[in-house]
Amino acid sequence: MKLKTILMGAAAVLAASQAFAASGRGADGQLNLIYWQAPSILNPYLSSGTKDLEASSITIEPLARFNPKGEMVPEIAAEIPTLKNGGISKDLKTITWHLKPGLKWSDGSAVTSADVVFTGQYCMDPQGGCAQLSHFQGVDKIEAVDPLTVKISFKAPQPDPYGPFVSYESPILQKKQFANCMGAKAPTCTSANFGPIGTGPFVVTSFKPNDVIEYKANPNYRDPNKPAFATVNFKGGGDAAAAARAVFQTGEYDYGWNLQLSPDVLKGMTGPGAKGHVVTAFGSLVERLEMNLTDASPSLPEGQRSTAAHPNPILSDKRVREALSMAIDRSLIVQVGYGSAGKPTCNLVPAPEAYASDNTACLKQDIPGAKKLLDEAGWKVGPDGIREKDGKKLVLTYQTSTNGVRQDTQSLIKQWWKEIGVDAQLKNVNGSVFFGGDPGSPDTFQKFYTDVEEYANNFSGTDPQTYMSMYTCDKAPRPATQWQGENINRYCNKHYDELVAELGKTAVPAKREALVKEMNDMLTKDSYTIIPIVWRGNNSGVANSIGGEAINPWDSELWNIQDWYRKK
Amino acid sequence: MLNYTIRRLIISIPVLLLISLIIFLLLNLAPGDPLANQPLTIPPEVRQKMKEALGLGAPLYVRYLLWLKQFFWVEPLHAFDWCFGTHFSVGMQRILSWQFRSPVFDVIVQRMPQTLTVVGMSYVIGVLIAVPIGIVSAYRQYSWFDQIGTFISMIGYSVPTFFTGVLLIVVFSVDLGWFPSIYNTNLKVVDWQTFLLQVRQMAMPVFVLALYNAAQISRFMRSSMLDNLQQDYVRTARAKGMGERTVLLTHVLRNSLIPVVTVIALGVPTIFGGAIITEQVFKVNGLGQLLITAIYASDVPMVQTLTFIFAVLIVVFNLVADILYGVLDPRIRYD
Numbered sequence: 001m002k003l004k005t006i007l008m009g010a011a012a013v014l015a016a017s018q019a020f021a022a023s024g025r026g027a028d029g030q031l032n033l034i035y036w037q038a039p040s041i042l043n044p045y046l047s048s049g050t051k052d053l054e055a056s057s058i059t060i061e062p063l064a065r066f067n068p069k070g071e072m073v074p075e076i077a078a079e080i081p082t083l084k085n086g087g088i089s090k091d092l093k094t095i096t097w098h099l100k101p102g103l104k105w106s107d108g109s110a111v112t113s114a115d116v117v118f119t120g121q122y123c124m125d126p127q128g129g130c131a132q133l134s135h136f137q138g139v140d141k142i143e144a145v146d147p148l149t150v151k152i153s154f155k156a157p158q159p160d161p162y163g164p165f166v167s168y169e170s171p172i173l174q175k176k177q178f179a180n181c182m183g184a185k186a187p188t189c190t191s192a193n194f195g196p197i198g199t200g201p202f203v204v205t206s207f208k209p210n211d212v213i214e215y216k217a218n219p220n221y222r223d224p225n226k227p228a229f230a231t232v233n234f235k236g237g238g239d240a241a242a243a244a245r246a247v248f249q250t251g252e253y254d255y256g257w258n259l260q261l262s263p264d265v266l267k268g269m270t271g272p273g274a275k276g277h278v279v280t281a282f283g284s285l286v287e288r289l290e291m292n293l294t295d296a297s298p299s300l301p302e303g304q305r306s307t308a309a310h311p312n313p314i315l316s317d318k319r320v321r322e323a324l325s326m327a328i329d330r331s332l333i334v335q336v337g338y339g340s341a342g343k344p345t346c347n348l349v350p351a352p353e354a355y356a357s358d359n360t361a362c363l364k365q366d367i368p369g370a371k372k373l374l375d376e377a378g379w380k381v382g383p384d385g386i387r388e389k390d391g392k393k394l395v396l397t398y399q400t401s402t403n404g405v406r407q408d409t410q411s412l413i414k415q416w417w418k419e420i421g422v423d424a425q426l427k428n429v430n431g432s433v434f435f436g437g438d439p440g441s442p443d444t445f446q447k448f449y450t451d452v453e454e455y456a457n458n459f460s461g462t463d464p465q466t467y468m469s470m471y472t473c474d475k476a477p478r479p480a481t482q483w484q485g486e487n488i489n490r491y492c493n494k495h496y497d498e499l500v501a502e503l504g505k506t507a508v509p510a511k512r513e514a515l516v517k518e519m520n521d522m523l524t525k526d527s528y529t530i531i532p533i534v535w536r537g538n539n540s541g542v543a544n545s546i547g548g549e550a551i552n553p554w555d556s557e558l559w560n561i562q563d564w565y566r567k568k
Numbered sequence: 569m570l571n572y573t574i575r576r577l578i579i580s581i582p583v584l585l586l587i588s589l590i591i592f593l594l595l596n597l598a599p600g601d602p603l604a605n606q607p608l609t610i611p612p613e614v615r616q617k618m619k620e621a622l623g624l625g626a627p628l629y630v631r632y633l634l635w636l637k638q639f640f641w642v643e644p645l646h647a648f649d650w651c652f653g654t655h656f657s658v659g660m661q662r663i664l665s666w667q668f669r670s671p672v673f674d675v676i677v678q679r680m681p682q683t684l685t686v687v688g689m690s691y692v693i694g695v696l697i698a699v700p701i702g703i704v705s706a707y708r709q710y711s712w713f714d715q716i717g718t719f720i721s722m723i724g725y726s727v728p729t730f731f732t733g734v735l736l737i738v739v740f741s742v743d744l745g746w747f748p749s750i751y752n753t754n755l756k757v758v759d760w761q762t763f764l765l766q767v768r769q770m771a772m773p774v775f776v777l778a779l780y781n782a783a784q785i786s787r788f789m790r791s792s793m794l795d796n797l798q799q800d801y802v803r804t805a806r807a808k809g810m811g812e813r814t815v816l817l818t819h820v821l822r823n824s825l826i827p828v829v830t831v832i833a834l835g836v837p838t839i840f841g842g843a844i845i846t847e848q849v850f851k852v853n854g855l856g857q858l859l860i861t862a863i864y865a866s867d868v869p870m871v872q873t874l875t876f877i878f879a880v881l882i883v884v885f886n887l888v889a890d891i892l893y894g895v896l897d898p899r900i901r902y903d
Contacts, residue, residue: 034750038853038861040667047667048610129621133614184621187669194670209668209675210861211753211853235750237861238851242737242749249742250749432866436601437615443599466611484612 024225026217028566031229031546033558034253036243038210038236043193044169045123046186048131053168054257055213055234057556059106060171060198063097063116064162066554068281070352070462072162076100076111076172076199083507092157092507097165099148104220105174106203113144118175120152120164127183134466135163135170159507160463167461168556171198201227201562211236221562228548228565244269247541251275255549256541257557262405263339266539276544280340282537283553284351284467285458287342287409289324289398289531291315294490296397296449303479306448308490314394315451319377321528323370324452325362327416330533336412337405338534345535349464349520351553354509357517359525362532370420379421387421397450399427399443401434406454409533424452439483446477448488456536462554465512468519469500471529491529496522569894572902573887580883587879588639591872592632600866602666622666635872638663643673667867675858676874682753683847683854687839690774694781695832701782702789702828706797707816717786724783729776733849736772747772751852773850777843781835788831792824799823826896833889837881 039055041047063077072080078098081087088095103111120142123130130136140153142164152164164170174197181189195204199222202215215232235253243256248269259266259278270278295310304310315321330344346362349355379387379394387394398414400406407428414424427450429443434455442449459467469475470486473493477485496519503515523530540557542549548563602622603615610618623631638661645657662671701721705714741749748769757763796802797820805815844856855874862870894900 040865041669043669046669126617127621129618131610131614131618133617134611186621187664190668190670190674194668206754208678208753208853209665209670210858211679214754233754235752235851237853237857238750238848242849242851245737245742246750250745252748252750430599432601432604432864433599434604436599436604436866437612438599438601441599481612484616486612 025221025227026230028228028230030231030233031255031561031564031566032253033232033234033255033257034238034243034246035234035236035257036238036240037258039213039234040209041193042196042204042207042213043173043186044171045128045130045132045173046193048169051236051257054556054558056171056196057168057200058202058215058232058558058561059200059204060173060196061200062167062169062171063099063165065167065556065559066462066552067559068550068552068554070554072166074100076103088161092154092159092161094151094153095158095161096145097150097152099150100222101148103199103222105197105199106218106220107174107197108220109174109176110147111172111199112147113150114147115172115175116150116165117142117144118178119171119173122173122178122182122186123170125183125186128186132170134460135166137163139164157505157507159503159505159512160465162461162463167554168559169460174198202232205231223562226562228563229561232561241265244541247276247543248274251543254543254546259539259541260341261539262337263335266339270541276541278340278539279542279549279551280537280539281551281553281557282343282351282535283458284349284464285456285536285538286345286348286350286532287454287456287534287536288348289413289533290445290448290453290455290488291321291324291529291531292448292451292453292489293492293529296451298449306490307478308476308492312451313392314396317377318527319373320379320394321531323373323377323420324417324422325528325531326366326370326373327420327422328362328413328531328533329365329416330363333409333412334534337408338536341537341539342534343537345532346524347520347535348524348530348532349467349516350532350535352462354513355464355516355520357520357524359521361525365416367416367419374420374422381421385418385421386423393423394421395423395425396452397427398424398452398454399429399434399450400454401431401445402428403431409454437484444483445488446485447483448477448490453488454533464516465503468503468516471519471523472497472500489529491523491527493522493527569891569902573891576887576890580887584876584880584883588636588872588876589632591875591879592635595868595872596628596631602866602868604866635663635869639873639876646671646673663869663873665862665867665870667862667865667870672870672873675870676855676877679853679855679858682751682852683840683856686751686770686773686847686852686854687777687843687856689770690777690843691781691835691839693774693778695785697778698782698785699789699828701786703793703816703821705786705790706793709794714790717790720779721783721786724779725787729780729843729846730849732776732779733772733846736776737849740772749850751850753853773843773846773852776849777846785828785832785835788828789824792827793820796820796824826893829896830889830893833885833892836888837878837885840881841878 035051037051039052041052042056044053044056061075064072064074064080067073074080076099078100081095081097099111105111123132124136138154138156138158140155142152145151165172177192177197181192194207201218201221203218204213205216206214213234217227217230240259240261244259244261246253247256266278292315293312294306294308295312296306300310334342334344344363346359347357374387379389382388400410410426414426417424433441433443434445437444437446445453445455471491475485475487476490477483499515499519506512524532540551545567547565547567550560551557552559603618642657642660642662646662649655649657665672668675701717705717708714737749740746751769755762755766757766802815802820805819844860847854847856859874894902
């Protein structure tokens with residue numbers, strides 16, 4: 001009797017598990033994604049364009065990645081090493097990762113620590129031109145302790161040792177596949193770069209660069225019931241409006257990425273009866289005005305223009321910079337240009353929440369206050385309404401990249417500045433030149449041959465340490481550095497440099513957060529060197545029939561694609 | 569004629585070399601940076617290393633000579649190997665795209681089918697529509713048919729394809745749901761079902777482009793017919809008592825086709841150039857889209873190779889048009 005019960009129980013369990021499996025892997029057919037910026041390559045170490053990273057993220061995985069809250073979740077790793085669990089050494093110089101046991105590549109072979117070590121060598125090869133080299137900054141060596149354990153040693157104490165192999169920017173490659181692709185040979189391995197073998201939920205079946213990618217469910221994926229979709233069709237090309245149309249109106253596609261459209265257009269497409277809805281993720285991207293603290297006037301000889309040798313005759317006065325910020329109505333800019341994909345902000349670091357300063361004073365436009373400040377600074381209104389001081393007019397040159405929303409913002413700001421007696425001369429430069437960094441071009445954002453410029457920047461991952469250390473004195477672009485460097489404003493403050501050094505030694509989260517807030521305030525509300533305007537989010541479109549999707553600003557938007565399913 | 573052809577072919581070699589040099593210099597003098605679309609979070613020193621890995625460290629003339637060698641020696645050799653299974657080109661560096669880090673020609677070959685089917689088909693249909701319209705319009709000049717034909721060709725010629733394309737999508741994809749708004753380049757025609765799918769997804773882009781092509785060619789056809797209809801030989805033929813059909817289709821049409829055929833031949837290279845805007849609108853992702861995305865990404869090897877191929881095609885089809893002219897019109901002799 002007893003035996004019979006057990007047998008029957010076992011049979012029932014078996015039947016149930018089979019029934020579950022039927023609704024499990026591959027049960028929901030095809031998932032259609034449209035990325036209007038089409039992926040060109042699937043090896044994140046050779047290109048760090050977001051489109052390429054997103055497309056590779058569903059095939060290859062890192063040791064750990066970030067969830068939408070900005071917390072780390074283990075992927076290939078068994079758990080996140082911390083000081084508490086002994087994964088990070090007391091001297092902050094080593095971090096030890098343990099891999100999940102029994103993990104397999106999509107070709108069936110075992111994932112071992114040798115693959116991780118190899119990935120590190122692949123990126124750190126001096127001839128490879130690795131796009132993710134910054135993830136390996138300060139790494140001394142990466143060694144395999146045993147087949148499932150990897151130890152990364154740093155040259156100096158590393159308060160944030162989660163650079164290598166964390167987030168979709170730094171996934172693990174299979175050693176077997178890439179062994180002959182080291183260094184200068186990296187670009188010759190076309191089939192590997194177009195179809196990396198990974199541990200992720202999907203496997204590449206065909207890749208047409210800048211056109212379309214097909215994937216099928218990974219037969220060796222670690223969760224036998226996932227992913228719910230059998231195949232993925234990843235289409236690229238066209239423009240944001242067409243992608244939005246395909247998700248919201250015709251319903252041909254299930255997910256459309258980066259639908260950067262004007263608020264009216266998006267509203268028109270997502271009205272009642274739309275086949276999808278908009279989801280927005282707010283990361284650390286901030287649209288800001290950068291103040292040039294050096295003199296950009298064309299009368300200076302080449303090589304001295306926009307260098308520390310000549311301070312800016314107008315913007316060196318903090319009161320002027322503050323007045324410029326006070327005159328701006330940030331919420332109107334958001335309303336006109338960004339809609340649901342923007343929030344007014346005064347912070348350079350708006351997120352993660354723990355790092356964001358409570359700096360909100362700039363959100364309210366204050367034209368009379370701005371006028372008063374300029375009066376105090378000695379700028380008197382001239383006969384033409386433009387302020388002057390010592391015979392010099394308050395005229396600023398203001399450049400940004402060519403982009404409809406940015407030009408709208410420019411003209412709005414020009415109008416407000418005119419109200420307070422500041423004349424802005426607008427200029428826009430093609431994005432590929434502006435961001436191109438060609439030291440021979442006068443129009444790059446690094447050279448900064450204007451008084452004010454506008455663009456957006458963010459930091460990768462959730463830790464702002466590298467981001468904050470961009471503003472040290474030695475990082476100013478200048479002729480000696482071939483005009484390279486991230487300290488665009490040529491900001492130079494000894495105390496700030498000391499804080500950067502301190503941040504580099506501090507590992508206690510609460511202390512790091514306080515330091516970052518202090519530095520954020522120094523750059524924004526204390527000095528108005530950087531005038532943040534809009535905290536920008538990323539809009540994507542999701543079909544109403546898709547469930548389980550969770551947009552993520554800190555990692556790939558497809559980070560949990562294994563959990564997506566089609567609603568019945 | 570053979571003599572003439574050989575002479576023209578020999579002259580075209582220095583012409584093409586000069587064109588390749590000009591394209592190369594223009595592309596390299598133009599502002600733009602292949603790494604401009606990489607995020608700002610990449611530190612400058614990493615950026616510099618990535619640039620060197622693309623081969624941007626070498627001097628200009630070295631890069632030009634290398635490209636010449638790759639285009640005229642390595643790539644043909646590789647194509648030969650691919651056709652005959654030989655191994656002459658093993659280990660030789662092919663032209664690599666900066667965006668894809670893969671051989672430029674592989675991607676071009678991959679893009680050929682959709683461009684040739686969509687743009688080629690639209691050209692064929694355009695010609696098939698244009699010729700009869702041109703004939704009737706000229707024969708019944710200022711009739712209703714002629715007026716309407718003129719009106720439609722004006723619209724076809726002057727309304728940009730990015731407008732007609734999006735209009736068609738809004739009407740036929742969004743509202744009626746008849747045709748897909750996004751072209752599937754992975755669709756393989758294996759049976760009746762997939763053939764219908766292919767026809768449906770080709771319908772709108774082919775219509776937009778065919779309208780544009782037909783508008784242009786029908787005007788040429790019409791004016792050429794008008795010229796010939798005034799000729800003495802037409803009156804002679806009629807005086808001899810020939811039927812209108814014979815006069816029109818045998819005598820006038822044959823003579824009128826001479827300039828039109830050369831116009832059509834000169835238009836063939838544009839098929840290979842793809843239709844940049846229409847391909848973008850319908851996501852056909854053919855050669856036109858390849859070129860425009862390469863330009864945006866400052867992918868110099870890709871742009872250089874594509875534009876040079878177009879230059880070769882234009883030179884070749886100019887020659888073809890000249891030869892056709894001689895074949896069609898016995899009065900023209902080049903020797």
